[in-house]
Amino acid sequence: MPNENAGSLRVFDETIDYEVRRSEDATQPRIDVDIHGVAVVLPAESDIDPQELVEDNARWILKQWRQYQDHREQAPSRRFEPGETFLYRGDDRQIEVKDVDKSHVEPETFALAADAVEEEGIQDTLESLYRRKARLVFKSRIDHYADEMSVEPGKLELRNQRTRWASCSPQRTLSFNWRLVMAPDDVIDYVVVHELAHLREKNHTRRFWNLVQKHDPKYEEHVDWLTENSVQLIFTEDDL
Known part of the structure; x- marks a missing residue:
C-alpha cells in the first residue's frame, strides 16, 4: 500500500501540490479541488497509486485549480471597524x-x-x-x-x-x-x-x-x- 501523504503534479507550466488522505468512509477514490488546494481521497485499504490518479486527471485538476486561484484573489479584505x-x-x-x-x-x-x-x-x-x-x-x-x-x-x-x-x-x-x-x-x-x-x-x-x-x-x-x-x-x- 502506498505510504505517500503528499505529492506534486506538473501540468504545462504549473506545479500543483496535493495531499493524500485515506478515509474509512470512502468507497471509491476521488480528487477534491477547492480553494485550499488539491486532495486525493482514497479508501483506507486502497492500493491505488495517487500519483497515477492525478496524472490521469491532470487537465481537469489544472482547470479546477486555476479557477480556485482566481477565487482566492477575489477574497475580500476584512476590516473590523464601524461602517465595514x-x-x-x-x-x-x-x-x-x-x-x-x-x-x-x-x-x-x-x-x-x-x-x-x-x-x-x-x-x-x-x-x-x-x-x-x-x-x-x-x-x-x-x-x-x-x-x-x-x-x-x-x-x-x-x-x-x-x-x-x-x-x-x-x-x-x-x-x-x-x-x-x-x-x-x-x-x-x-x-x-x-x-x-x-x-x-x-x-x-x-x-x-x-x-x-x-x-x-x-x-x-x-x-x-x-x-x-x-x-x-x-x-x-x-x-x-
Whole structure:
C-alpha cells in the first residue's frame, strides 16, 4: 500500500501540490479541488497509486485549480471597524456600535453593544453575534426539514472548518460552519437538507441525490453558488 501523504503534479507550466488522505468512509477514490488546494481521497485499504490518479486527471485538476486561484484573489479584505460591511443571510450589513443592552441584527446593520465592544473588541463581538444567530437559524431549518424528511438528527454543533460547510457524524451529530449563516437562505437550506439526507443515505449514491432533490429541487444551483461564492463567506484571512 502506498505510504505517500503528499505529492506534486506538473501540468504545462504549473506545479500543483496535493495531499493524500485515506478515509474509512470512502468507497471509491476521488480528487477534491477547492480553494485550499488539491486532495486525493482514497479508501483506507486502497492500493491505488495517487500519483497515477492525478496524472490521469491532470487537465481537469489544472482547470479546477486555476479557477480556485482566481477565487482566492477575489477574497475580500476584512476590516473590523464601524461602517465595514459583512454578509448575513445573503445581504450586506454595516457594523454599528450602539448603546444597546445586547448585540443584534437589524435590517441593514449589525448593532453591536458598545459595552461588549469595549470589553472584547469589534471582531470578537461580531463573531459572537454571528454564532448566536447561526445556531438559531440552523436549528430552525433542521427542525423544519427533519420533520419533512422523517429523520431524527442528534445534537447541533457549530464549527469553523476551513474545508467544509457541514458534516454528519455516525452519532447523528450535525456540525455546521457558523460562517454559512452569511449565505442566502436557500443555500443554507440546501446544506441542511444535504446533511439530513446522510441520516438516510450515508454515501453520495443516486438515492442520496434523489432525496436531496426531492426536498431542494434547485440544489444544483445552490451547489454552484457555494462553489462560486464561498470565498465571500470568510470572516478573516485565516478562513482561506
